[in-house]
Amino acid sequence: MAGRIPREFIDDLIARVDLVDLIEARIPLKKAGSNYQARCPFHSEKTPSFNVNRDKQLYHCFGCGAHGNAIGFLMDYERQSFVEAVETLADSLGLDVPREAETGERRERETEARPLYEVQEQAAEFYARQLREHPEAARAREYLKRRGLSGEIAKRFQLGFAPPGWRSLPDTLSAENLLAAGLFISKEGGQYYDRFRDRIMFPIRDRRGRVIGFGGRVLGEETPKYLNSPETPLFKKHKEVYGLFELLESRQKIERILVVEGYMDVIALAQHDIHYAVATLGTATSADHATLLFRYARELVFCFDGDKAGRNAAWKALEASLPALREGRSIRFLMLPEGHDPDSLVREQGREDFEQRLAKAQPLSDYFFQHLSEDLDLGSIEGRASLYQAAKQLIDKLPQGVFREMMQSRLKELTGYGKVEAQASSARLKPWVQKSDSSRARPSTLRVILALLIQNPNWFELIDLETRSALRRAEKAGILVTKLFELLDEKPDIRCAGIEERFREEAEDAQVKKLSAMEIPLSGEEARAEFRDALAQFCKQQREKRLEALLAKQAREGLGEEERIELKHLFKQQVTKS
Numbered sequence: 237m238a239g240r241i242p243r244e245f246i247d248d249l250i251a252r253v254d255l256v257d258l259i260e261a262r263i264p265l266k267k268a269g270s271n272y273q274a275r276c277p278f279h280s281e282k283t284p285s286f287n288v289n290r291d292k293q294l295y296h297c298f299g300c301g302a303h304g305n306a307i308g309f310l311m312d313y314e315r316q317s318f319v320e321a322v323e324t325l326a327d328s329l330g331l332d333v334p335r336e337a338e339t340g341e342r343r344e345r346e347t348e349a350r351p352l353y354e355v356q357e358q359a360a361e362f363y364a365r366q367l368r369e370h371p372e373a374a375r376a377r378e379y380l381k382r383r384g385l386s387g388e389i390a391k392r393f394q395l396g397f398a399p400p401g402w403r404s405l406p407d408t409l410s411a412e413n414l415l416a417a418g419l420f421i422s423k424e425g426g427q428y429y430d431r432f433r434d435r436i437m438f439p440i441r442d443r444r445g446r447v448i449g450f451g452g453r454v455l456g457e458e459t460p461k462y463l464n465s466p467e468t469p470l471f472k473k474h475k476e477v478y479g480l481f482e483l484l485e486s487r488q489k490i491e492r493i494l495v496v497e498g499y500m501d502v503i504a505l506a507q508h509d510i511h512y513a514v515a516t517l518g519t520a521t522s523a524d525h526a527t528l529l530f531r532y533a534r535e536l537v538f539c540f541d542g543d544k545a546g547r548n549a550a551w552k553a554l555e556a557s558l559p560a561l562r563e564g565r566s567i568r569f570l571m572l573p574e575g576h577d578p579d580s581l582v583r584e585q586g587r588e589d590f591e592q593r594l595a596k597a598q599p600l601s602d603y604f605f606q607h608l609s610e611d612l613d614l615g616s617i618e619g620r621a622s623l624y625q626a627a628k629q630l631i632d633k634l635p636q637g638v639f640r641e642m643m644q645s646r647l648k649e650l651t652g653y654g655k656v657e658a659q660a661s662s663a664r665l666k667p668w669v670q671k672s673d674s675s676r677a678r679p680s681t682l683r684v685i686l687a688l689l690i691q692n693p694n695w696f697e698l699i700d701l702e703t704r705s706a707l708r709r710a711e712k713a714g715i716l717v718t719k720l721f722e723l724l725d726e727k728p729d730i731r732c733a734g735i736e737e738r739f740r741e742e743a744e745d746a747q748v749k750k751l752s753a754m755e756i757p758l759s760g761e762e763a764r765a766e767f768r769d770a771l772a773q774f775c776k777q778q779r780e781k782r783l784e785a786l787l788a789k790q791a792r793e794g795l796g797e798e799e800r801i802e803l804k805h806l807f808k809q810q811v812t813k814s
Contacts, residue, residue: 240336241322243738246307247727250734253306253325255293262313277313278302278489292691293733296753301534301564303749305733307740315484317444318740352470355413356439356447362406363396363437363450373397375455376436383500384583389507393482396437398452402429418449418465432463438499440464440471440517441481448476451499451517462498464518474522477514477529478502484532486511492535494594495521496578497549501539504579508587513539513578521553526560537597539570539578546571551607554600558633561600562746568597601643604630605650620651635743679754681774682710687754688767689720691732695767696724703771706778716744 256272259265265272265288276286276297285299296303310321326333367373376397380390405414411428414420420428435452442448449465465471479502494513496502505513516525529536538553540546550569557567570593572581582590608626613619627647634640689695707717723738732752739748758766786803789795795803
C-alpha cells in the first residue's frame with residue numbers, strides 16, 4: 237500500500253480544480269447571478285436550491301444543507317473514499333498522486349495485513365459456495381427462507397455456511413494466515429481446528445468492501461448463539477460496524493443511519509427496502525462508532541429492544557456519542573415493543589409502520605433527562621441536586637455550541653441551579669445581517685469577521701498584530717482562530733475551498749463549513765469596508781469588557797501597578813476612539 241498523500245499536493249489540487257466544471261460534467265448547472273444552480277443531487281426537490289460558487293470553489297444546498305469542495309462532492313456524490321476522490325481529481329488534471337515515504341514500521345504492518353485480507357476473502361468465497369452446495373447447508377437455506385430472505389439479499393450480503401466438523405476450510409489456505417485471521421484455533425501439539433462450525437456465516441466488510449472478519453449464527457445446540465471473529469490486526473470491534481459497506485453501496489442519499497444490535501436485523505431491514513441500518517458487532521456502541529457514522533449522516537437513530545438490556549445498551553450508546561454531537565448532528569432513540577427486535581417487527585408490521593415508528597423516535601435531549609430523572613423526586617432539593625450532579629458531568633462532554641448551551645438551560649429549568657454559559661454579546665450590525673425573522677439569531681461581530689476572512693483569505697493582511705492577539709483570545713472561537721491564523725501564515729495564497737479541506741476531520745470542521753456558507757450580499761470594497769468595521773467593533777468590545785473587569789476588581793480588592801497602568805491606558809483609548 238502507498239504512503240500518505242502530501243498535504244501540499246492536496247492544497248494545490250483544490251486550487252487548480254474548477255468545481256463548476258467538475259459538477260457540470262455530472263449534473264446540469266444553470267447560471268444564476270454570480271453562482272450556478274441545479275436541483276440538489278442529494279435530496280428530492282422541485283425548485284433548485286443547490287448552488288455552486290466558482291469564487292469560493294464550494295457547493296451548498298439551502299434545502300438539505302449538503303456542502304463541500306471538490307473532494308467532498310466526489311465523496312458524497314460518487315461514494316468515493318478520500319483517497320479515491322483525490323486520485324480522480326489528479327487524473328482529471330493529468331497528475332500523478334505523490335506519496336510520502338513510509339516508515340519501516342508502517343510498511344511492515346501493511347505487508348503483514350495483505351495476506352490476511354486475502355485469506356479472509358478466500359474464506360468468504362468458500363463459505364458462500366458451501367451455502368449453495370454442501371449437503372448440510374439445506375438447514376441453513378431453510379432457516380434463511382423462514383426469515384424471509386431472498387437469494388438476492390443473501391448474495392448482496394455474501395452470506396455463507398460453515399460446515400460441521402473440526403476441519404472444513406481448504407488445505408490450500410495457509411494455516412498460519414488462518415490462525416492470524418482468527419479463523420483457526422490452535423490446540424496442544426501444534427494442531428488447528430475451525431473456529432466456525434455448523435453456522436450461517438456473515439462476512440464483516442470494511443468501508444472499502446474488504447472482508448475483515450466474520451459473524452456466525454449457530455444452527456445446532458452449540459453456544460454461543462452468535463460468534464464473532466476475535467480481535468485481529470484487521471478487525472477492531474469498537475471501530476467497525478456491520479452493514480456500512482452495503483449501505484454505502486446502495487448509493488442512496490443517506491438522511492439517517494439506524495443502529496441496531498444484530499446481523500439479521502440489518503439484513504431483514506434491507507429485505508424490506510430499509511437500506512440505512514448497521515449493527516454493532518456484539519459490543520456496546522463506542523465513541524469511534526459514533527464518529528465513523530457521523531461521517532455519512534447527520535442523524536443517528538439507535539434502535540434497541542424495550543427490555544432492561546436494551547435500555548442499558550441505549551444509555552451506553554448515549555454516553556459514548558456525546559463527544560461527537562457537534563452542531564448539525566442529532567441522535568434519537570427508538571425502543572421497540574416487548575418481545576420484538578427490528579427483524580421481527582418489520583416482518584410482522586411492514587416497512588411503512590416501522591418507518592412511522594422511526595419518525596417518532598425520541599430525541600436525545602428528552603431521553604437524556606427522562607432517564608436521569610427516573611426514581612428521583614424533582615419536587616425535593618435532594619432530587620434536583622442528584623439530577624444536577626449526574627447531568628452536568630455528561631453535558632460537559634458535549635462540544636461547545638448551541639446544543640450544549642440549550643442542554644444546560646434545560647438542566648437549569650429542571651433544577652433551578654447552575655448558570656447557562658453567556659451568549660456572545662450582540663454587535664452593531666449592518667442591515668444585511670439583520671434578519672426580519674426574529675427567531676433567527678443575529679451573527680456576532682466575531683462570526684462576521686471569521687466568515688468574511690474564510691471567504692476572503694487574502695484579507696488576513698488587513699488585521700494588525702494587536703487585533704490578531706485579541707481574536708486569538710476570543711472565548712467562543714479561540715482555537716479556531718489560532719488554527720486559521722497559522723494556516724493563513726503558512727499558505728497566504730490559499731482559497732476558501734482549501735481552508736475547508738484543511739479542517740476536514742478537525743473538531744472545527746462543521747464551524748468552518750457554516751462560516752464559509754454564510755450569505756454575505758456585499759462584494760468588492762463594500763465587503764472590505766464591512767470587514768474593517770467589524771474588526772474595529774470587535775476591538776472596541778474587547779476593550780470595554782476588559783475595562784469593566786478592571787473596574788470591578790478595583791472596587792472589590794484594588795489593582796496592582798501594572799493593572800493601574802493598563803486601566804489608565806484603556807480610559808485614554810476610550811476617549812480617543814469614542
